[in-house]
Amino acid sequence: MTPALSFENLNVWFGDGRDRVDAVKGATFDVAPGDSFGLVGESGSGKSTIMRALTGLAPHWSGRMAVNGQPLGPKRDREFFKTVQMVFQDPYASLHPRHSVDQVLSETLYLHGMKDIDARIVRLLDDVGLGSRFRFRYPHQLSGGQRQRVAIARALASDPAILLLDEPTSALDVSVQAEILNLLTDLRAEHNLTFLMVSHDLAVVSHMCSQLAVMQNGEIVEVMTVDAMRRMTSDHPYTRALLEASLGYRRAAE
Amino acid sequence: MSDLLNVENLWVKFPTRTGVFDAVRGVSFRLGRERLGIVGESGSGKSMTGRAILRLIRKPGMVEADRIELDGEDLLGKSEKDMRAVRGQRISMVMQDPKFSLNPVMTVGDQMIEAYRLHARASKAEARQKALEMLEAVLIRDPERVMRAYPHEVSGGMGQRIMIAMMLIPDPELLIADEPTSALDVSVQGQVLSIMDKLVQDRGMGLIFISHDLNLVAQFCDRVLIMYAGRVVETCAADKLHEATHPYTRGLLNSLPRIDAPRDRLDVLQRDPAWAAAPSIGPDA
Numbered sequence: 001m002t003p004a005l006s007f008e009n010l011n012v013w014f015g016d017g018r019d020r021v022d023a024v025k026g027a028t029f030d031v032a033p034g035d036s037f038g039l040v041g042e043s044g045s046g047k048s049t050i051m052r053a054l055t056g057l058a059p060h061w062s063g064r065m066a067v068n069g070q071p072l073g074p075k076r077d078r079e080f081f082k083t084v085q086m087v088f089q090d091p092y093a094s095l096h097p098r099h100s101v102d103q104v105l106s107e108t109l110y111l112h113g114m115k116d117i118d119a120r121i122v123r124l125l126d127d128v129g130l131g132s133r134f135r136f137r138y139p140h141q142l143s144g145g146q147r148q149r150v151a152i153a154r155a156l157a158s159d160p161a162i163l164l165l166d167e168p169t170s171a172l173d174v175s176v177q178a179e180i181l182n183l184l185t186d187l188r189a190e191h192n193l194t195f196l197m198v199s200h201d202l203a204v205v206s207h208m209c210s211q212l213a214v215m216q217n218g219e220i221v222e223v224m225t226v227d228a229m230r231r232m233t234s235d236h237p238y239t240r241a242l243l244e245a246s247l248g249y250r251r252a253a254e
Numbered sequence: 255m256s257d258l259l260n261v262e263n264l265w266v267k268f269p270t271r272t273g274v275f276d277a278v279r280g281v282s283f284r285l286g287r288e289r290l291g292i293v294g295e296s297g298s299g300k301s302m303t304g305r306a307i308l309r310l311i312r313k314p315g316m317v318e319a320d321r322i323e324l325d326g327e328d329l330l331g332k333s334e335k336d337m338r339a340v341r342g343q344r345i346s347m348v349m350q351d352p353k354f355s356l357n358p359v360m361t362v363g364d365q366m367i368e369a370y371r372l373h374a375r376a377s378k379a380e381a382r383q384k385a386l387e388m389l390e391a392v393l394i395r396d397p398e399r400v401m402r403a404y405p406h407e408v409s410g411g412m413g414q415r416i417m418i419a420m421m422l423i424p425d426p427e428l429l430i431a432d433e434p435t436s437a438l439d440v441s442v443q444g445q446v447l448s449i450m451d452k453l454v455q456d457r458g459m460g461l462i463f464i465s466h467d468l469n470l471v472a473q474f475c476d477r478v479l480i481m482y483a484g485r486v487v488e489t490c491a492a493d494k495l496h497e498a499t500h501p502y503t504r505g506l507l508n509s510l511p512r513i514d515a516p517r518d519r520l521d522v523l524q525r526d527p528a529w530a531a532a533p534s535i536g537p538d539a
Contacts, residue, residue, distance in 0.1 A: 019399075042411065043409040043410055043411035043412070044409040044411065044412065144296065170436070173295040173296055173466055174295075174466060174467070174468070174506055174509050174510055175295060175505065175506060175509045175522070175523040176295075177509070178509035178510075178511075178520035178521060178522050178523070179522050181511065181520055182519050182520055182522065185518075185519065202513060203510065203511045203512055203513050204511055206511070206513045206516065207511035207512075207516065207517070207520070229513070230513060230514065230516070243513075245443070245444045246513065247513070
């Protein structure tokens with residue numbers, strides 16, 4: 001079976017000379033269609049950079065990336081953006097403050113070349129649990145959770161097969177996080193989506209994903225199943241440290 | 255034991271077109287040399303409480319309280335000029351988002367040096383040395399490079415550690431940390447917390463730790479206030495948080511995903527208007 005996403009020996013870097021930063025070094029992993037894959041690691045470990053490279057937002061990369069078996073070149077075409085969509089971390093920053101929900105969605109749908117824009121907007125808003133009474137609101141009239149729902153609706157506008165989630169709930173309250181995670185779980189079942197999810201919260205990843213890759217300093221140190229993580233059977237010391245850290249803060253021995 | 259901070263009946267009000275909005279409604283608490291956690295959702299007034307103590311609420315917002323005392327010294331009656339001597343020197347605050355609290359057009363090094371020289375008479379070279387030391391103390395791997403970088407060139411976690419380093423240079427008596435680690439990942443979070451923990455223990459600093467992360471507060475703090483709609487709905491010892499009785503606290507605890515107990519769906523909080531109507535719980539409850 002062709003993997004939905006495939007990364008082979010991916011390197012991504014920024015800057016040059018003494019300020020060159022190798023953000024991702026030799027990353028290799030596959031995501032099966034319909035699967036949900038988590039990327040975890042500390043900030044600066046390169047987990048978001050992998051997504052940015054995939055979507056064409058990081059220009060300097062080498063190695064091989066493929067979507068549904070199609071290798072990617074330096075440019076992304078419209079077909080790519082129909083298949084792969086992204087939900088960003090901060091719903092406060094990712095929506096245009098002067099565009100209403102209707103404008104955000106209709107522009108996206110127009111750019112994807114959709115015909116029945118009006119009907120689709122209504123359906124998208126229903127899909128994300130907002131309903132059409134939110135259609136003509138502006139972002140400042142929405143709560144954080146509602147904004148993230150709009151961002152998810154925008155990502156779903158092109159009927160993508162693959163959704164990239166970059167810390168989709170880290171800017172939200174725990175009570176709202178529960179709602180958004182439930183929504184994403186439902187959407188994945190309804191639309192047969194493949195998720196690639198970046199999060200620093202191991203509990204969120206273990207709730208959403210079946211497999212995860214642990215990253216440190218731009219390298220993937222371990223790829224494991226969530227079940228293995230739950231049993232705490234990890235080989236790599238960094239994964240174990242991360243797991244222990246996520247189980248809570250312990251005061252240093254005095 | 256004398257209290258480091260004593261807050262009685264604190265109200266924060268904002269006039270709006272539809273009447274006065276009360277962001278904080280009658281909050282009272284006392285703080286010793288301990289770690290006090292304030293938890294609640296966004297909009298529950300926890301950040302406003304922290305800001306009101308430093309008198310950082312801008313007009314037209316209003317702060318009213320029967321008493322806000324630091325070491326027995328009244329903060330409400332102080333002039334703006336006297337407050338400037340309190341802010342930073344005696345009470346420091348680490349804000350939520352390093353993106354908005356660092357100056358985007360100054361290098362990290364320059365602003366750390368500036369902050370240090372505002373509080374201490376020191377030469378540039380000394381200040382630079384101190385800044386480098388503090389950056390190392392908050393576990394930044396390559397302080398020389400970070401000093402040269404602009405805020406947009408560092409990651410969020412690094413930005414927050416820079417903020418904490420900057421706030422700790424003047425050695426304050428009370429640190430108000432407003433979601434200092436919510437932008438950080440677990441491993442860094444642990445490091446940042448242990449840095450703050452060490453300071454509370456070694457220097458006898460008081461800490462107000464504002465967070466929405468219940469588990470973290472339960473493990474890190476000594477005592478917890480739980481806020482909802484501007485009021486304190488429950489207060490308890492941090493290690494007893496998981497035995498909390500208020501339905502709001504229980505709802506928050508149940509909405510968290512857990513590594514050790516997988517579930518298909520997470521519980522969603524059902525709100526009860528009575529929670530907001532009930533009066534605040536006093537300092538001794």
